[in-house]
Amino acid sequence: MMKNQINRLLLLVIVIIALVQSGYSQTVISPITYSRFINKVDSGNLDFAAQKLNVSIAEAQVIAAKVRNDPQLGINYFNNEQPSKQMGYGGSVSISQTVTFGKRSAAIKLAKSENQLSQSLLADYLRNLHADAAISFYSALKQKMLYQVKQHAYQSILSLAKSDSIRYAKGEIMEIDAIQSKVEAGVEYTDLLQAATDRDKAYADLSLYTGTKKVSLIYQPDADLRLPYNSFNVSDLIQRGITERADLVAAMQNVDVAGKALVVAKREKNIDLTISLGVQHNAEIKNQIAPAPSYNSYNAGVSIPIPFSKLNKGNIMAAQRRVEQASLQYNQAILQVQNDILKSYIQYESAAKQVHHFEDGLLKQAKDVLDGKIYSYKRGDISLLEVLNARRTYDDIQSKYIETLFDYDSALVELERSVGSENLK
Numbered sequence: 001m002m003k004n005q006i007n008r009l010l011l012l013v014i015v016i017i018a019l020v021q022s023g024y025s026q027t028v029i030s031p032i033t034y035s036r037f038i039n040k041v042d043s044g045n046l047d048f049a050a051q052k053l054n055v056s057i058a059e060a061q062v063i064a065a066k067v068r069n070d071p072q073l074g075i076n077y078f079n080n081e082q083p084s085k086q087m088g089y090g091g092s093v094s095i096s097q098t099v100t101f102g103k104r105s106a107a108i109k110l111a112k113s114e115n116q117l118s119q120s121l122l123a124d125y126l127r128n129l130h131a132d133a134a135i136s137f138y139s140a141l142k143q144k145m146l147y148q149v150k151q152h153a154y155q156s157i158l159s160l161a162k163s164d165s166i167r168y169a170k171g172e173i174m175e176i177d178a179i180q181s182k183v184e185a186g187v188e189y190t191d192l193l194q195a196a197t198d199r200d201k202a203y204a205d206l207s208l209y210t211g212t213k214k215v216s217l218i219y220q221p222d223a224d225l226r227l228p229y230n231s232f233n234v235s236d237l238i239q240r241g242i243t244e245r246a247d248l249v250a251a252m253q254n255v256d257v258a259g260k261a262l263v264v265a266k267r268e269k270n271i272d273l274t275i276s277l278g279v280q281h282n283a284e285i286k287n288q289i290a291p292a293p294s295y296n297s298y299n300a301g302v303s304i305p306i307p308f309s310k311l312n313k314g315n316i317m318a319a320q321r322r323v324e325q326a327s328l329q330y331n332q333a334i335l336q337v338q339n340d341i342l343k344s345y346i347q348y349e350s351a352a353k354q355v356h357h358f359e360d361g362l363l364k365q366a367k368d369v370l371d372g373k374i375y376s377y378k379r380g381d382i383s384l385l386e387v388l389n390a391r392r393t394y395d396d397i398q399s400k401y402i403e404t405l406f407d408y409d410s411a412l413v414e415l416e417r418s419v420g421s422e423n424l425k
Contacts, residue, residue, distance in 0.1 A: 028214075031222035034137060037206065041133045042126075044211030051125045058115035065111035068104065071097045074278070080285075088285035088292070094278030094299075106267040110260040117257050120250035127246050131417035133209045135410050140202035141221040142406040143195070149398045150195040153391065154188040160374075160387070161185045177384045184388055225405045227412060229352050230424065234345045237419050241337045245420030251326075251333040258326040262319040269310050274303035340418035348415045351408035358401040366394045 032040075042048070074094040080087035161181040168178040206212075206219040242248060278299045285292040373390040376382045416424045 028217050029220050030217060032206070032219045034134075034221070034223050037137055037210065037219070037221070038130060038133065040210040040212075041129065045129065045133075045209060046211050048126065048129055049211075051122055054118045055115070055122055058111070058118040062108065062111040062115050065104070065107045069098045069100065071095055086286040086288075088283045088287075088294075090280060090282040092278055092280035094276055096274055096276035096303075099273045099275060101270045101272075102267045103264075103270060103272075106260070106264045110257070110264050113253065113257045113260045117250060117253040120246055120253050124246035124250055127417065127420055129209075130422060131413050134413045136202075136205045136209055137221055137223075138225065138406055138409040138413070140199070140206055140219075141223055141225050142402055143199040143202040144221060145225060145402045146399055147192070147195040147199045149395060149402065150188070150192045153395045154185065154192045157181065157188050157391065158185045163378075164384075172380070180384055180388075225402065225409065226355075227409050229355075232345065232348075232415075232424070234342060237345060237415070238338050238341050240421065241341050241419045242334060245337050245418075248330075248333050248337055248420075251330040255323070255326040255330050258319070258323040262316070262323055265315045265319040268315065269307070271305060271307060276301045276303070337418070341415070344411065344415040344418040348408075348411040351404070351411040354404045355401075355408050358397070358404055363397060363401060366397045370394045 072095065074096070075091070076094075077089075077091040079089040161178070161184070164173060164178040164181045167173045168175055200218070203218045203220060206221070207217070210219065212219070276299075280297045280299070282292075282295055282297070284294040370387075370390045370393075373382060373387045377384060377387045412424060416422050
């Protein structure tokens with residue numbers, strides 16, 4: 001009776017596997033390399049596309065700043081009781097133009113500086129986007145490899161369970177050992193399903209970064225999780241970060257923007273002159289007491305405001321404080337860059353040592369122990385429990401090694417992010 005239940009359990013597991021594989025095969029799995037993935041992020045990421053519009057907006061503001069004041073056209077008509085007293089009538093046409101001194105040029109320079117700031121901010125956004133996308137790519141690769149470890153472990157224990165069934169039928173082992181190996185196969189399959197779920201969710205993140213709208217298309221990372229080790233000089237990295245990192249360039253540009261805004265605030269205190277030219281026509285006055293012929297008159301004038309507003313220097317004081325603020329923020333940004341690079345470098349070196357520890361014989365030793373336990377078990381020298389313990393130890397070491405490789409890759413990506421360069425790999 002127990003044997004029949006075990007056989008039905010194995011049959012159910014096989015059916016579930018077939019159903020899962022059938023559902024997964026309905027999607028199109030497309031292998032993608034790292035460089036191709038980053039190119040797709042640049043061309044398809046919707047957030048990045050939205051950020052690029054900020055540059056277009058800033059460029060339009062430069063064009064808007066170049067607009068000059070429109071001239072004003074005035075048309076007047078007057079009638080001096082012409083119908084009753086015959087005092088005449090007439091009209092005038094005038095044109096006037098307000099002239100500003102230095103305001104337009106200062107506004108143009110400010111708009112251009114803000115445009116450069118928007119470009120620096122876009123470069124900084126791209127720096128972080130590439131770093132986040134890279135970590136997501138290596139995370140998907142990690143989940144892919146962890147799934148393969150679980151898949152191999154399941155296939156191995158399933159093969160052992162089938163072998164134990166045959167050995168039990170021959171009377172070589174006890175029934176409880178055959179049952180135990182089948183139970184272990186069922187447990188491994190549960191872990192395999194969870195690993196498949198984690199892998200597929202990691203694959204879905206790649207579609208989010210690339211802006212892929214087809215739910216039936218899944219990108220599968222095609223790369224080596226083991227990135228080569230590079231020895232860096234932390235002082236050189238810090239100097240490189242200070243000169244190349246985009247957010248530091250943006251902080252420096254923000255100082256320039258604040259300076260240009262201060263100039264605009266000072267220029268606003270300049271006097272605006274309004275120059276006007278006009279011509280007036282007076283019709284003939286036919287009044288008998290004071291008759292007069294028709295004539296034309298011409299006028300020109302300058303309108304000068306009384307500068308009481310100069311007494312209020314609040315805008316200038318605020319602009320000066322913004323310049324000081326931007327300078328302090330830039331100095332703080334330099335310290336932040338130095339700190340980020342130093343911490344990233346320490347994490348990178350630590351991760352590299354951990355990878356070396358795994359590769360310095362630990363993986364091979366665990367595999368040799370497992371192979372030896374399986375060989376001894378088949379000869380009847382040890383119990384199944386020892387084999388299962390060796391299997392778990394080997395699988396745990398493999399999984400930890402893969403996690404360590406991912407931590408190393410992430411540390412390298414974070415080091416690149418902190419330096420502001422993607423050429424460290």
